[in-house]
Amino acid sequence: MTTLQYTANSTGLSTSQVGAVLELLSQGHTVPFLARYRKEATGNCDEVQIAAVEEASLRFEALEKRRQTILLSLKEQGLWTAALEASLLVAPNLATLEDLYLPYRPKRKTRASQAREAGFGELADWLWTKGTLQPAKVWTAEAYSGANDILAERLSETPLVRSALRDLCRREGVLRVRQPRGHKGENPFSDHLERNELLRLIPGYRLLALLRGVAEDHLKLEVEIDPALALEVLERSAGLTSTVREAVRMAARDAWKRLIHPSLEAEVLTEARERAELQALEVFAGNLQSVLLAPPLGQKRVLAVDPGFRTGCKVVVLSAQGDLLEYGVISPLEPHNRSAEAETRVRAWVSKHKVEAVAIGNGTAGSESFEFFRSMALGVPLYSVAESGASVYSASAVAREEFPDLDLTVRGAVSIGRRLLDPLAELVKVDPKSIGVGQYQHDVNQNELKRHLDRVVVSCVNRVGVDVNTATFSLLRYVAGFSTKLAGQVVEHRRKKGPFRSRQEFRQVTGFGDKTFEQSAGFLRISGGTNCLDGTAVHPESYSVVEKIALALGESVDALVGAPNLRERVGPLKLPAGPATLADILAELERPGRDPRAASARANHSLEARTMADLKEGDVLEGVVTNVTDFGAFVDIGVHQDGLVHISQLADRFVNRPLDVVQPGLRVSVRVLSVDLTKKRISLSRKGLEK
Secondary structure: OOHHHHHHHHHOOOHHHHHHHHHHHHOOOOHHHHHHHOHHHHOOOOHHHHHHHHHHHHHHHHHHHHHHHHHHHHHHHOOOOHHHHHHHHOOOOHHHHHHHHHHHOOOOOOHHHHHHHOOOHHHHHHHHHHOOOOOOOOOOHHHHHHHHHHHHHHHHOOHHHHHHHHHHHHHHOEEEEEOOOOOOOOOOOHHHOOOOEEHHHOOHHHHHHHHHHHHOOOOEEEEEOOHHHHHHHHHHHHOOOOOOOHHHHHHHHHHHHHHHHHHHHHHHHHHHHHHHHHHHHHHHHHHHHHHHOOOOOOOOOEEEEEOOOOOOEEEEEEOOOOOEEEEEEEOOOOOOOOHHHHHHHHHHHHHHHOOOEEEEEOOOOHHHHHHHHHHOOOOOOEEEEOOOOHHHHHOOHHHHHHOOOOOHHHHHHHHHHHHHHOHHHHHOOOOHHHOOOOOOHHHOOHHHHHHHHHHHHHHHHHHHOEEOOOOOHHHHOOOOOOOHHHHHHHHHHHHHHOOOOOHHHHHHOOOOOHHHHHHHHHHEEOOOOOOHHHHOOOOHHHHHHHHHHHHHHOOOHHHHOOOOOHHHHHOOOOOOOOHHHHHHHHHHHHOOOOOOOOOOOOOOOOOOOOOHHHOOOOOEEEEEEEEEEOOEEEEEOOOOOOEEEEHHHOOOOOOOOHHHOOOOOOEEEEEEEEEEOOOOEEEEEOOOOOO
């Protein structure tokens, strides 16, 4: 099997699409560039499909690398044969490959190898081939025991046997949850004890919870199979007939219990864990994308608040561009209760700076602070802003560089305000793992987690586009084709020589070569530059197409930018661009620099419900989705504790995947089902309340 065939089979794409994507990726093209500017070449593959091709090709490379390692090992041991190589070359996956190699794998001394050294191999062969006949010579009980060990190992290393039993374990394996020997009493995972079910049906999030219990020595997991069924499958797959000697059947039972079951138990648990981790990564990636692409408020003057009781509320005023204008501390809440003084200062700031919106962090004291500002009736909209990760930013090198003389809490307030203005531009400064939208993120492979999340950030940044003259280093480093070093070079060039006036000036930046220009130019925008197309997503390589359109319509290029109904007017023209590329160019000209993010929205929290104790069963409230998991969605309803809408309560219809119906940042109406003050749990429902 070739890379092309394997990848096409894995992704469901045509071989022509896969071949084109693989070729373009090998030439150094980035995923965002291919998805946006090479649609004809890839057969209209989107970012998800291109990433899937890349992932599948990497898996095939790993499979091929292992295949070559095995072949080399066989040759070094003098065990290579043409027939064995032929079987290894057609192995479609890693499990089959390892099954074929298992009998030849160098291993430490085993009971079977010791029996062979003792000369019991002859008896083992006799028992295997002669059925019910008596051997030609008399053997001792020790010999029969050794022959049993040899036959058991032979059965356990037979590829057809392992494959059939592996399928059985996957299909019929029951995961039994026990307490480790010697452990008694309650533990954080007691609810999971004795919850035995088919391994293939266990939701990924629950399996990760169980595995965490194992890691913390609170649980023990076993994959159980009906022994009679296992032996039936073993004998059938090994070709053992009904007339075989009982000695061989004894060896089969020994092989299953001692050798095969422990090995396959570990395998299927590992497979299940990998599936669960992949699900968790996909949920995290989907949540992160929703958060990064949350609607920006846009360029408005904002008063931002980092709430607090004992230390007061840290308040900052930001310009429409997010620059810090003024800051201070007010103490309207307990234990200080200086609300009159606080109101006077807030009104002064609002008047002085002509504040257009207020952003209030949703952490500790967030609900009380929101109520205080609402009571003032300032005449400007109030927004509750998720502050997860703000403290991480406050203590980061980026924050220290931006505000070296400010306290951490003031930096946090700045971050809250900027998150309202432009969530994407601010959140790229924070490690995605700190944004608070993950599911068992500490239980998954951390390298895979970083790779998945970095890909999401790159996708979001390039989907929105970047103003090269205002973007921070943190934002620029995610532009397609950029490296961390180049992002720094662009910022330094801008500092020394002033703003860029055209995309062609990018080439003056040290390290900005032709390939980087090709990959990044379309995602970098210049407002008010010398060429009006530099402020759009039209790639410089397509400027000539726009010029031909302008010439054919008898208008200037400037007149085309923002012109309505271009698609109808251009319809009959023959132009040097494929249909997908041309459609993108015309859509961009009609709505130049359009932001794919929706308009900003806010939830109106109930005035009566300020704490969990205020909630009553049946209350209908408005809230904002803060996190989505495989089992449901968490919603901030303004009472300090997020409520859970279980997957079964997310909609009036069956929901297979919560992210299909809700995303972080979505404003929703919910009904209170129950409140558990002791466990601090709120159960909510959206049934009958979907909009």
